[in-house]
Structure formats: structure tokens, C-alpha cells
Amino acid sequence: MTGTLPKIRIRDLHKSFGSKKVLDGINLDVMPGTSFVIIGGSGSGKSVLLRCILGLITPDTGSIEIDGEDMITASPRRQDALRGKIGMLFQNGALFDSLPVWENVTFGLLALKRLNRKEARGHAGSILAQVGLDPSVGELYPSELSGGMQKRVGLARAIAAQPDILFFDEPTTGLDPIMGAVIDGLIVDCVKKLGSTAIAITHDMASAQRIGDEAAMLYKGQLIWQGPASSLMDSGNAMVDQFTHGRREGPITMELRR
Amino acid sequence: MLLDLVAKLGRTTLGLIRAAGSLTLFALSGLSHIFRPPFYGRVFLSTFLETGFFSLPVVALTALFSGGVIALQSYTGFAQYHVQSAIAGIVVLAVTRELGPVLAGLMVAGRVGAAMAAEIGTMRVTDQVDALTTLSTNPMKYLVAPRLLAGLIALPLLVLVADVLGVAGGFTVSVVKLGFSPHAYITATLNSVKVIDVTVGLVKAALFGFLIALMGCYYGYNSKGGAEGVGTATTSAVVAASILLLAFDYLLTDLFFSQ
Numbered sequence: 001m002t003g004t005l006p007k008i009r010i011r012d013l014h015k016s017f018g019s020k021k022v023l024d025g026i027n028l029d030v031m032p033g034t035s036f037v038i039i040g041g042s043g044s045g046k047s048v049l050l051r052c053i054l055g056l057i058t059p060d061t062g063s064i065e066i067d068g069e070d071m072i073t074a075s076p077r078r079q080d081a082l083r084g085k086i087g088m089l090f091q092n093g094a095l096f097d098s099l100p101v102w103e104n105v106t107f108g109l110l111a112l113k114r115l116n117r118k119e120a121r122g123h124a125g126s127i128l129a130q131v132g133l134d135p136s137v138g139e140l141y142p143s144e145l146s147g148g149m150q151k152r153v154g155l156a157r158a159i160a161a162q163p164d165i166l167f168f169d170e171p172t173t174g175l176d177p178i179m180g181a182v183i184d185g186l187i188v189d190c191v192k193k194l195g196s197t198a199i200a201i202t203h204d205m206a207s208a209q210r211i212g213d214e215a216a217m218l219y220k221g222q223l224i225w226q227g228p229a230s231s232l233m234d235s236g237n238a239m240v241d242q243f244t245h246g247r248r249e250g251p252i253t254m255e256l257r258r
Numbered sequence: 259m260l261l262d263l264v265a266k267l268g269r270t271t272l273g274l275i276r277a278a279g280s281l282t283l284f285a286l287s288g289l290s291h292i293f294r295p296p297f298y299g300r301v302f303l304s305t306f307l308e309t310g311f312f313s314l315p316v317v318a319l320t321a322l323f324s325g326g327v328i329a330l331q332s333y334t335g336f337a338q339y340h341v342q343s344a345i346a347g348i349v350v351l352a353v354t355r356e357l358g359p360v361l362a363g364l365m366v367a368g369r370v371g372a373a374m375a376a377e378i379g380t381m382r383v384t385d386q387v388d389a390l391t392t393l394s395t396n397p398m399k400y401l402v403a404p405r406l407l408a409g410l411i412a413l414p415l416l417v418l419v420a421d422v423l424g425v426a427g428g429f430t431v432s433v434v435k436l437g438f439s440p441h442a443y444i445t446a447t448l449n450s451v452k453v454i455d456v457t458v459g460l461v462k463a464a465l466f467g468f469l470i471a472l473m474g475c476y477y478g479y480n481s482k483g484g485a486e487g488v489g490t491a492t493t494s495a496v497v498a499a500s501i502l503l504l505a506f507d508y509l510l511t512d513l514f515f516s517q
Binding site: 051054055056080083084086087088090091092094095096097098107108111112157 | 296377386389391392
């Protein structure tokens with residue numbers, strides 16, 4: 001029975017900021033072990049959706065269930081416990097500037113007291129190796145790293161606690177195509193190795209196809225298409241096709257500001 | 259026209275009440291986390307060193323020169339009435355009751371309050387605060403509570419040093435420049451200094467330290483919109499802390515010393 005229960009179930013989710021409707025009735029099931037990619041233009045609500053699932057933003061109405069437990073109505077203690085199942089790679093890495101890389105990577109483990117500082121320092125090296133970084137990188141500070149290295153450290157931090165669920169917020173943004181492919185490869189490897197369920201949001205089509213099993217497109221706060229990630233470039237949906245092929249002409253109109 | 263004015267006044271009043279409520283809830287939440295585990299000793303220690311130890315030079319110099327200036331200015335006025343002997347008492351009273359806590363507070367507000375707002379503000383706009391939440395760490399507990407505690411403890415210690423150096427400044431100017439007898443000056447100082455003056459000065463300092471940290475954390479935590487937002491938060495934190503500090507200085511002086 002539990003095998004058929006979605007890892008994440010979202011029902012009729014709405015969120016507005018002032019008069020701007022950002023999420024407009026989202027319904028979504030993400031099954032265990034699936035890598036789910038959400039595509040959509042800037043301002044379509046992708047990041048807000050991810051932050052709602054994490055409990056960083058409270059939606060106006062609707063429900064978000066993780067392993068059958070509602071994240072929104074859960075007590076703060078239960079919310080923390082549910083959040084503990086999730087590892088997150090932020091768009092810009094969001095590494096803690098004041099801490100060395102090894103402490104960034106093991107921050108969650110130290111917070112949960114799963115390791116002491118001495119053990120954490122050693123453990124960080126093995127996690128860094130999993131994302132293709134030399135353990136000596138652990139002694140550096142985030143400001144001393146390149147963009148690609150920062151993403152890898154962010155990924156190392158996300159997988160350090162071996163979470164059930166992994167979120168990736170535009171993992172390849174700001175990287176060159178080769179480094180983007182490297183990061184995608186690492187994400188796929190990590191998700192497979194941990195057996196995690198993953199949600200990635202991106203507007204990089206190559207990345208979406210590399211990472212995802214399933215995909216959906218968000219437009220003006222609504223999910224307008226859902227299907228296999230392999231059919232993203234040939235979805236049969238006019239809006240998705242316009243977006244994935246990067247065409248100016250089509251049903252999607254961009255609001256341009258002067 | 260009149261209705262517009264009333265509406266504007268109403269909106270402003272509601273905005274002020276909302277801001278005061280938000281600040282109060284933030285302060286209560288931060289305070290409550292000081293007493294509830296887990297405790298972040300390393301964050302507390304680094305903030306305490308930054309607030310207390312590394313602010314020592316600027317506070318020490320300010321106190322030293324201020325004590326000297328009071329001695330010099332008092333002499334100018336008192337000499338007309340031949341009561342120069344009161345200078346030692348005036349210096350110690352002014353330094354322990356007012357100048358020590360207020361000047362140290364203003365210096366720390368400019369130095370540490372701004373740094374707190376900038377650091378937490380940068381963490382907010384670069385998603386580091388959200389990252390803390392996703393890593394099973396309450397940002398109020400990790401970022402705010404240790405800073406509030408550090409401000410509360412570090413500023414009284416700084417003011418204690420400022421008190422001593424302020425009196426030393428007055429002593430130096432009085433002896434070297436104004437020709438007072440060192441022995442007479444010290445005796446007059448010891449006769450004038452009262453435990454209540456020093457104690458109230460330290461109570462003021464603890465409150466000021468808390469207010470400075472609170473403003474730095476509050477404005478940093480609520481930063482929005484990138485570098486510009488962080489800059490605005492930093493300025494607001496220093497301005498708000500300075501104004502609150504002076505307002506509470508008046509209230510405490512009125513409470514403890516008004517006849």
C-alpha cells in the first residue's frame with residue numbers, strides 16, 4: 001500500500017503576493033524514486049512552489065503531503081522532521097560565507113548531532129569526493145571557490161544527510177555547458193545512489209532531459225502539461241513546444257518592460 | 259481632500275503599529291531562544307569578541323578624549339565661580355552616568371550593529387537564511403539569539419572600561435594641562451563616585467547592547483532586494499539603534515535620577 005503512496009502530493013495549491021497570483025491551483029503527485037523536473041519561464045512560480053513544499057513560504061490554500069503527512073498543518077516540530085527528509089541545492093549555492101567548506105557540507109549533520117566536529121571534518125572529505133572534489137577543498141572558504149565548485153559543494157551539502165528527497169533549484173544556471181553537464185551527471189549519480197525522490201526546477205532543456213524521468217511545465221502559476229521528460233522537445237503541447245524550442249512566436253506572450 | 263489626509267494618517271499609524279508589533283514579536287522570539295537549547299556557543303563567542311574585544315580601541319579612545327573634554331569645558335565654566343575643585347566630581351558623574359554608556363553605545367551601534375545588519379542581510383538575500391532552515395537549524399536560534407546575548411553582556415564590560423578611561427582622560431587633562439594635584443584629584447574622584455551611578459550606567463549599557471543587536475538582527479533579517487536592500491537595512495539598523503538608545507537613555511535617567 002505504501003508503495004503506491006506518492007512521496008509528495010500537492011492538491012489545489014494557491015499562493016498570491018498582494019494582487020499577484022503566483023500559484024493557481026497546483027495538483028501534483030511525485031512518486032517515490034522519481035526524478036521530476038519542473039520547467040517554466042522566469043516568474044512562473046517554480047521557486048515559490050519549491051519553497052512552499054519546504055515550508056519556507058506558507059501557501060494561501062491547498063495541501064502538501066510528504067509521505068502522507070500534511071506539511072502545512074503539521075506542528076513546527078513535525079515540519080522540522082519532514083524538512084529533515086529533504087536536501088536542497090539552492091540556485092546560487094547559498095553556502096555559508098563565514099564557514100569553511102567542510103563545515104558547510106556537514107552543517108546539517110552537526111546540527112542534528114549525528115557527528116562531532118572532529119568526525120564531521122573527516123566525513124566531509126568523503127562527501128566532497130562523491131561530488132568530484134578533492135578533500136583538501138574542505139579547508140577553503142566559499143569565496144575561494146569557482147561557480148562550478150560552489151555548486152558541487154552545495155550538492156555535497158544537500159546529500160550529506162542522505163535525504164529521502166532532493167530538491168534542485170536551477171542547478172545549472174550560471175555554469176558553462178560542460179560544467180552544467182558535469183553537475184547534471186553528479187545529480188543523476190547521487191539520486192540513483194541514494195534512491196531518493198528528486199524535484200528539479202530549471203529552464204535549461206538539456207539539463208531537464210538529463211536529470212528528469214518525469215516533467216511538467218508551469219505557466220502563470222498553473223501546471224499546463226505533464227509527461228515523460230524524454231518527450232519534452234516533442235510534447236504536442238503548443239506552449240511547451242514554444243518554450244522548449246525557444247521560439248518567440250506562439251501562445252506564450254512575454255511581458256516586456258521598457 | 260480631508261478624507262485623503264485622514265486616510266493617509268490612518269495608513270501611517272497602522273504601519274507604525276504593525277512595525278512596532280513585528281519588532282516586539284521578533285525581540286520576544288529572539289529572547290526566548292536564548293534560554294532554550296540548542297545553544298550555539300561558537301556563534302556567541304565570535305559575536306562577543308567582535309562586539310566586546312574588537313570594539314575596545316574605538317570605545318577606549320572615545321572615552322579617553324571625552325573625559326578630557328569634560329574636564330577642559332568644566333574648568334572654563336567653573337573657573338568663573340572659583341569652584342574648579344568640583345571638576346573631578348563632574349567628570350566621574352558625567353562619565354559613569356551618561357557618557358560612558360551613551361558614547362560606547364553609539365560607537366558599537368555604528369561598528370557592530372551595522373556589521374550585524376549587513377551580515378544577516380546578505381545571508382537573507384543570498385538564501386543562506388533559508389538554507390539554515392532546510393538544514394534543521396532555526397535561524398532565530400542560530401543568528402539572532404547569540405547576538406542578542408553577546409550585546410547584552412559585552413556592552414556593560416565595554417562601559418566599565420570606558421568609565422575608567424573617561425575618568426583617566428579627565429585626570430590627565432586636569433593634572434597635566436590645568437595644574438591640579440594628582441592626589442587631590444584622585445581623592446575628589448573617589449569621594450564623588452557612587453555605586454548607584456556606576457550600576458545604573460551598566461544597566462543602561464546592557465539595555466543599549468541588547469537594542470543595538472536587536473536592531474542589527476531585525477533589519478538584517480528583514481532585508482529584501484539584493485545589495486541595495488542590504489545597504490538600506492544597515493543604515494536603518496544604525497539610525498534606529500542610535501535613536502532608541504538616546505530615547506531609552508532619557509527614560510532610564512528619568513527613572514533612576516529624577517528628584
